[in-house]
Amino acid sequence: MIPFTTILTHPGGAHKDEFLACCVLLSLHPVPVVRREPAPTDLADPATCVVDVGHEHEPARNNFDHHQLPKDHPPTCSLSLVLQHLGLYADARQFCAWLESAEWFDCRGAVTTAQWLGVPADVLPKLNSPIDITLLRRFALAKRLAPGDPLWEMMRMIGEDLVNYVRTLRARLDFIGRHAQFWTLDLAGSPGQILFLPRTEPLPEEPSLGLDEFIEERQLTGEIVGLVYPDRRSTGYGLGRFRDNPRLDFTRINRETDVHFAHARGFVAKTSAHDIPRLQALVTQSGVAS
Incomplete structure (x- = not known):
C-alpha cells in the first residue's frame, strides 16, 4: 500500500x-x-x-x-x-x-x-x-x-x-496440524472422536485458539465431539464440547479429585491431570449416549 x-x-x-x-x-x-x-x-x-x-x-x-x-x-x-x-x-x-x-x-x-x-x-x-x-x-x-x-x-x-x-x-493452524492428535473413545457405548492438543514449550498465549477453525478447515465438524487442550492457567488441561455437542457432559466428573472446575451446564471442565490415559478416562466418563 x-x-x-x-x-x-x-x-x-x-x-x-x-x-x-x-x-x-x-x-x-x-x-x-x-x-x-x-x-x-x-x-x-x-x-x-x-x-x-x-x-x-x-x-x-x-x-x-x-x-x-x-x-x-x-x-x-x-x-x-x-x-x-x-x-x-x-x-x-x-x-x-x-x-x-x-x-x-x-x-x-x-x-x-x-x-x-x-x-x-x-x-x-x-x-x-x-x-x-x-x-x-x-x-x-x-x-x-x-x-x-x-x-x-x-x-x-x-x-x-x-x-x-x-x-x-494461518501459522497457528499449521502448528495445530503438526501437533494435534485424534482419539476415538467409547462414549456411553458408541465411539466419539476427540481432538487432543498436547502441551508444548513455549505454550501459546491462547492454547485453544484456532481449534474450531482447524476442525472446519479439515472438514471434520461432523466427526469431532470434544476437545482437550492445555489450560493456560495451570499445568493441566481444559476439556470441552466441540460446538456444544451433547455427547459430552462434564458435570459427570465434577467430583473427581483432579477436576477443579466443571461448568454447571456441562460444556467445559478443567483438570490438573496431564497424562494421556487419565485425560482419556475423564472424557470417557463424561460420555453421554447418542
Missing part, C-alpha cells in the same frame, strides 16, 4: 464497515482520521486515503469506496476492499465468521440480511451491545481523530488485533 498521511471518511452516521476499515488502516499507518466529504483533490492525492465515500475504488490512489458498485454485485463493503488490497480478504472471510454478515448488513440492509441468515428481523438488534453503540456513536460525533485521542487509540488496537489475528491464524 502506498503510504498516506490522512484517512478521510464520510461525516454523519457511522457504520461498522468504514469504522473497521479505518481501524485496519490505522494499524498499518497511524495517521489522523478526518470525517468530511472528499474533494476531487482528495481523491486524486494518494496521501489521502479515502474510505467509504467518493464513489471510487482505486487502490493505486488509496481510494476504497463501494457505493458505486451495481446493486446485484456480491455484498462488498469498504472493509472488504481494504482487506482485499492488503491480501487478507480470503483468510478473513474464512476465519472471521462475522465478516460476511457485516458485508450483507452494510450492502443489503437489516431486513434482507435477516432473511439471508434465516432469522426474524428483530433478532439482529438483540445482538448489539453498548460496545457497538458507543464506539460507532463516538466515531460519528468526531470530526477529526489523532494519535492520543482515546477513540483513535482504541481504533488502532482493534485494527492491530484484527490484522494480527488474520495474519497469524
Whole structure:
C-alpha cells in the first residue's frame, strides 16, 4: 500500500464497515482520521486515503469506496476492499465468521440480511451491545481523530488485533496440524472422536485458539465431539464440547479429585491431570449416549 498521511471518511452516521476499515488502516499507518466529504483533490492525492465515500475504488490512489458498485454485485463493503488490497480478504472471510454478515448488513440492509441468515428481523438488534453503540456513536460525533485521542487509540488496537489475528491464524493452524492428535473413545457405548492438543514449550498465549477453525478447515465438524487442550492457567488441561455437542457432559466428573472446575451446564471442565490415559478416562466418563 502506498503510504498516506490522512484517512478521510464520510461525516454523519457511522457504520461498522468504514469504522473497521479505518481501524485496519490505522494499524498499518497511524495517521489522523478526518470525517468530511472528499474533494476531487482528495481523491486524486494518494496521501489521502479515502474510505467509504467518493464513489471510487482505486487502490493505486488509496481510494476504497463501494457505493458505486451495481446493486446485484456480491455484498462488498469498504472493509472488504481494504482487506482485499492488503491480501487478507480470503483468510478473513474464512476465519472471521462475522465478516460476511457485516458485508450483507452494510450492502443489503437489516431486513434482507435477516432473511439471508434465516432469522426474524428483530433478532439482529438483540445482538448489539453498548460496545457497538458507543464506539460507532463516538466515531460519528468526531470530526477529526489523532494519535492520543482515546477513540483513535482504541481504533488502532482493534485494527492491530484484527490484522494480527488474520495474519497469524494461518501459522497457528499449521502448528495445530503438526501437533494435534485424534482419539476415538467409547462414549456411553458408541465411539466419539476427540481432538487432543498436547502441551508444548513455549505454550501459546491462547492454547485453544484456532481449534474450531482447524476442525472446519479439515472438514471434520461432523466427526469431532470434544476437545482437550492445555489450560493456560495451570499445568493441566481444559476439556470441552466441540460446538456444544451433547455427547459430552462434564458435570459427570465434577467430583473427581483432579477436576477443579466443571461448568454447571456441562460444556467445559478443567483438570490438573496431564497424562494421556487419565485425560482419556475423564472424557470417557463424561460420555453421554447418542
